[in-house]
Amino acid sequence: MRLTSRRLRTGLRATTLGVLGVLTAAALAPAAQAATPATGTLSLDGDHTVTWQSPHYDKANTPKPQECAKPDPDNKVCDRFDLTVDVPASYWADNPNGGVPISIAWANKANDFDLYVYDSAGKKVAESAGAGNVEATVIPNASGLYHVVVVPYSVTNDAYTGKVDLPQPTDIGAVTGFSRTEGTYDVAAGAAKVKVDFVADDRFRLRVAPDGVFTDPAGSEIVRTTPPTIKNTRSWDAGEYYAIASAKLVLRVYKQPMRFALYRTDNRTVVWREDKGLRWTEQGMRQSLARGANEQFFGAGEQNGSFSHRDHVVNVANNTNWDEGGYPNSQPFYVSSAGYGVFRNTFAPGVYNFGDPVRTGQQEKRLDAYYFTGDVKSVIGQYTSLVGKPFMPPVYGLEPGDSDCYLHNANRGERHTLDSLKIAKGYADNQMPLGWMLVNDGYGCGYENLQQTGDGLRQYNAQLGLWTENGLPNQNEEVKAGVRVRKLDVAWVGGGYQFALNGCDQAKAGIEQNSDARGFVWLPVSWAGAQRCGVLWSGDQKLTWDYLRWQIPTYAGATMSGIAYNTGDVGSIYGHDPKMYARDLQWKAFLPAIMTMDGWAPKDQQPWVDGEPYTSINRKYLQLKERLLPYMYTLAEQAHRDGVGPVRPLALEYPDDPVTATDAAKYEFLLGKDFLVAPVYSDTETRDGIYLPKGTWVDYWTQKTYQGPTTINGYHAPLDTLPLFTRAGAVVPMWPKGTLSWQNRDKSELDYDVYAQGNSDYTLYEDDGVTRDFAKNASATQRVEVRTLGTGHGITTVSVGASTGNYQGKVGSRSYQFTVHAGAAPGIVLSGGTVLKRQSTQEGYDRAATGWFVDAKGVTHVKTAKQSTDRGFDVRLVGAGAIAGR
DSSP, X not given: OEEEEEOOOSSOBOOOOGGXXXXXXXXXEEOTTTOOOTTOEEETTSOOEEEEEOOOEEEEEOOSGGGGGSOOTTOSSSEEEEEEEEOOTTTTTTOTTOEEEEEEEESSTTOEEEEEEEETTSOEEEEEOSSOSSEEEEEETOOEEEEEEEEEEEEEEEOEEEEEEOOOOEEOOOOOEEEEETTEEEEEEXXXXXXXXXXXXXXXXXXXXXXSOOOOTTTTSSSSSOOOOOSOOEEEEOSSEEEEEOSSEEEEEETTTTEEEEEETTSSSEEEEBSSOOEEOSSOEEEEEOOOTTOOEEEEEOOTTOSOOTTOEEEESOOOOOSTXXXXXXXXXXXXXXXXXXXXXXXXXXXXXXXXXEEEEESSSOEEEEEEESSHHHHHHHHHHHHOOXXXXXXXXXXXXXXXXXXXXXXXXXXXXXXXXXXXXXXXXTTOOOOEEEOOOSSSOOOSOHHHHHHHHHHTTOXXXXXXXXXXXXXXXXXXXXXXXEEEOHHHHTTOHHHHHHHHHHHHHHHHHSSSBOOOEEESSOOTTGGGTOEEEOOOOOSSHHHHHHHHHHHHHHGGGTOOOEEOBSSOSSOOOHHHHHXXXXXXXXXXXXXXEOTTSSSOOOTTTTOTTHXXXXXXXXXXXXXXXXXXXXHHHHHHHHSOOSEEOHXXXXXXXXXXXXXXXXXXXXXXTTEEEOOOOSSOSEEOOXXXXXXXXXXXXTOOEEEEEEEEOSEEOOTTOOOEEEETTOEEEEOOTTOOOTTTSOTTEEEEEEEOOSEEEEEEEEOOSSBGGGGGTOOEEEEEEEEEESSSSSEEEEEEOOOEEOOTTOOSEEEEEEEEEOSSOEEXXXXXXXXXXXXXXXXXXXXXXXXXXXXXXXXXXXXXXOEETTSXXXXXXXXXXXXXXX
């Protein structure tokens, strides 16, 4: 078993390399400082590291990876070499690294370069394309011949040192010591040392140092405040194991060899257990857990194209692959349906294999992990309490955004920043809501007249935003000039990990330190904790139906890591198709944050540019999104409070349904508990495979009801129809029809869409929408209860409670309109004991100050007089049968 590096003596070697084209043969020159010769062989019973020195680059400037495809026999443009790994197929099955680590480091840390690895068929299998030095990655399950390419984008008078390793594992030994100091338990296994700290009765921290020296490279970057160790724990020697117990859990520490297992307080009900002891190499450590028969796994941050991970291998690392299978916003956290979750407090990349057994590890020779217990929602809440709850967005951040380059735009000709006002006017003229605009793109596209631009945008109820790819050197002045939105990009935060997290925190703080506004930041690469400061963006979108498809589980799955705001551009950043754009926009209207990006495409992509029927379709969904903002804003506050975001996989709300964690429910999601969205993601007017879980579901457009669990095939969905279902029992607050902005909405009216079934309730959250006064409890809530007696011709009572709490701008009174989906038409409707007049037509209802009518779909519409927000009132729909019974 060996790993070899060898010189190829052919001139050019034709290989399919994606964007890199042709791989040219090159030598591995002997490295300085006793590097292994280029023709050396690495054996498992000898030295397991090969290092080499690259060619010397006097001045290299490779603007694009495609430059590597040109003939380059002396490797003067890009460095290329072949690598052979010779190990048995089973070698990586339980190796903490999961493959061969490969790294390159330049003497000058300012050099910019990327590393790509291709297999013998030309498929890219590994990359490190960030902004850091060292560039490092792992060739997963490495075996056979690999082609390695190093792309020096900007290098001056330098060479790099490369290194590859064939990692050998070491297993932890038997327990040799056990003691307690205050609340911390210290366990030894020879040279290896372990610390166990319960930080609450339902969670604990486990640290392992194979050499006995505890380090903390993550510091306070992710976990900004380390939770204190609780003291009310106990321990005992059970013979086969030591037991450490809190009021809710028992952690067993088996002695021969050291293994951990977590039990409930009865010490009989297992939560998780190691089937083997910890294993490590010089570059990694893995934990191996027995998998439950029906155990499901979620989390790991944004995983493009997936939400449920049983039987899958998940990468947790810095990655700028914007396609399916990419993981640019991954997080070292996962949650299990068995009632636990794990967060690795580290900036090291990792690989999580959710096979049987479950093997998870990071690429560092240490373990620092927090273990949480409870149901999935509870675990997400505990995790986000540790790394940071999702931030509370300003209300305009939940409105549509628009992004374009106005100054020095290669696709549009010379324009000026103030031209953005014409686009803002276009939204207003087309009766489409707009919350904010990015007026540059950072990549050579700056800005001018910033203050004037911001003032002009606010005239159209839109906030000013800026895109940056080179830091925030002028943030204080820009925020004072009116900037309220930031978008960070890979040229600055593409290194990911700690760098991206710091950039996100910095951008949010810059807005908040220079204004009374809430920070609103977008970024494309991040790490654990980014939910506290930013909207995570899944990258540059291509013009294919596949992009619509895989984004659906991506955003729902991100919620399982406490990421409340995850989204992508509407349509494509590089191209445009009216039908794809309309289909994409209609389902993304049910995401909290959406944005249209124009500057990189050959034509504008605003939602009206394609004309009819597309303009009307796009307007329909953008206006619906605006009307639903009270519902979305309440979900945002809930996420800020408990960590669970608005967009959810069905498995989160229906964990006992065996279908919801499978591919049968992969391409749909829930908004809160009440809306089920099943996007059309192909060029068709028919949607198959819509899975509805237990309960009654109402088609939002037709009012047809379905009894779940059931699967709908052949659902007719012409271009203007998004398959959308509402849960019976839902109470949905809405702003009045025609609302185009949170700023000029009619505050004297609030609507409720009520799907009456049994008894249900809803609590609305409100605050001023923009300042940080909500953190000082400047907010209000209003509870609505719905009670139904009988069916069909019974009585439905909607009880609206007083609005409790106060904030700047709270109204003292408002009228209400209710749309009540209750089956048969009522005989009479009362508001506060007063009988309301029935209107014969929609037109009469619209003209009347109060009253009610029943539309053609059987929905009852009720309009009340103004009611004091300090007092509650009832609306009662009495069916004909109930009247007769009286």
